[in-house]
Amino acid sequence: MSDLYEKAKPLAGKVMSFARDNILVNMRFLDVALSALAVEPEKESGCFACNGTKIYYDPVFLLKRYKEEPAFVLRMYLHILFHMIFYHSFRFDKLDGESWSLAADIAVEAAILELEMPGMSLFRDEEAKRKLRVLREDIGALTAEKVYKYLKNFEVSDRERGELSRLFFMDSHRLWKPTQDLVITQQQWKKLSERVRADLKSFSAKKSKSESMEKSLLEAVKDKYSYKELLRKFMVMNEDMRINDEEFDYIYYTYGLSTYGNMPLVEPLEYKDNKKVREFVIAIDTSASCRGILVQAFLRKTYGMLCGEDNFFRKMNVHIIQCDHEVQKDTKITSRDDLEYFLSHEKLTGFGSTDFRPVFAYVNELLQEGEFENLKGLLYFTDGYGVYPKAMPPYDVMFVFIDNGDMGPEVPPWAVKVLLDDEEI
Structure with a gap:
């Protein structure tokens, strides 16, 4: 297996470079965000994953999927990039992880399918588009936030969740965890998202526009406040009239009471400043x-x-x-x-x-x-x-x-x- 991995690495690296170049040619507004992500091969992971700094890929798995469906790697690369610029990974630990992962995948795929860029079509896309049309009737613009609320507020059966996962799952989210050693911070990704949003507005009028992408970018760049x-x-x-425990010594107080009867050596400070x-x-x-x-x-x-x-x-x-x-x-x-x-x-x-x-x-x-x-x-x-x-x-x-x-x-x-x-x- 080790020999197979070493043989697959050079060719898999070229496929990843080709996918990256293809995205740059077709979507120039993604250039800055794209350059922020490095790629690195990972042995026997059987998946793609991103921690906000690097895209990790299994070369053997990549070539297998590329052979089955040539557009897969390009689509995967774009899928992961959209997760980052939509800020999905940074909210994973604050919500129900399973529902958020599914909602994020649906939002990303909705944005990609609306853009209708050449060379990115997968065999499942027509079925996925039909499902997205149904979801839009219930939700509106398909941002991860709205899909997440839909999944949490309505009784979506395990069977339906499984069907949604089959149609929209692409990458592993196992690295979507808070970490202190990120090269690209949460705030830096927000700035990249703002840049992408600004560049998207000036993108060629002849190209397809994606409402889901615009709404997802809007969610990413919004300031999030705790009310x-x-x-x-x-x-x-x-x-406020109350005992100030921080400035009152109970030892002297109780010692006075026990030694001299009802005569504490120190009186409690009743006044305490509170916000x-x-x-x-x-x-x-x-x-x-x-x-x-x-x-x-x-x-x-x-x-x-x-x-x-x-x-x-x-x-x-x-x-x-x-x-x-x-x-x-x-x-x-x-x-x-x-x-x-x-x-x-x-x-x-x-x-x-x-x-x-x-x-x-x-x-x-x-x-x-x-x-x-x-x-x-x-x-x-x-x-x-x-x-x-x-x-x-x-x-x-x-x-x-x-x-x-x-x-x-x-x-x-x-x-x-x-x-x-x-x-x-």
Whole structure:
């Protein structure tokens, strides 16, 4: 077997070089990303695999598949490259690996088949295209993220998963694991994806365009935020009445009690500075395009993140403002009970057009009236399509949008933009 491996290496290397050159000729917008991946033969692996730096291939396996289907190596090379520029390997450890692998393969093959480049057709492609047409009717643009949600949210049988794997599986994902010694980092691959996306726009108009590829690249270059982490921006330092364990010595305290009766040698420091939510504003866009169940779900999610003992002060001052083109209602929340009552009993009002300016003007009035001692920020849940104020307010602002598969509306440079998909909410 060793002799066969050594004999296969030179020819397999030439086939890989030919595949690489073919991709460069037909898809010039991939040149930078393509040059970022080295190739290396691997003995008796029986597969192709990539760790984000190198493509590992079994020369014997490669030549066998090349003989059976000449387009296989070219297709495999492109398949792996798309996994990297779509950022698939870097999300593998954060999700259900089996479902994510299948979703990633489907997304990559959808993008390749839509491009319709010469010399890349496999025997299974017609059957795969029929399956993709059915999936598009249910999902829309076939990004890995959308396919993954489909696989997780709907009862997809083992038989159906097996059929999908047969039609779209290409490479092993065994190297899709977090590692500290990557030559090309996660952030560098993101920059490569941004370059590919920019170059794709200027690619020849005569060439086929791939909606799946464009949407997958969009997902890759999006900034991924943790909503919970961003909420910490709205936490302020405040003195909370509780024993400060970090500055209190219990040894002297208990020694005094045991030796002198009810006379501790040191009193506990009751005051401790904690970062907690005390004063902020939640603005709800109640225009016709942003209403109903999602608003309630967003409020419950935000409440769930903030209502732990470590987040809320005994006293709080939160205003929930409903607004479309004008402020419809302001509900002041001073306790958990207030918030629970609002979520259970209050009905949204408005449903006109969207204008963000009235909320900011109203909050400015509250500030002038002394309603807030230390307003940290304003959280605005909206679809984003409205009129923004020009002036930067004296507090942090976060616009939270529903992720519709695009980059979302542009926001002023002084605001933070967060995209949450409906599953997150």
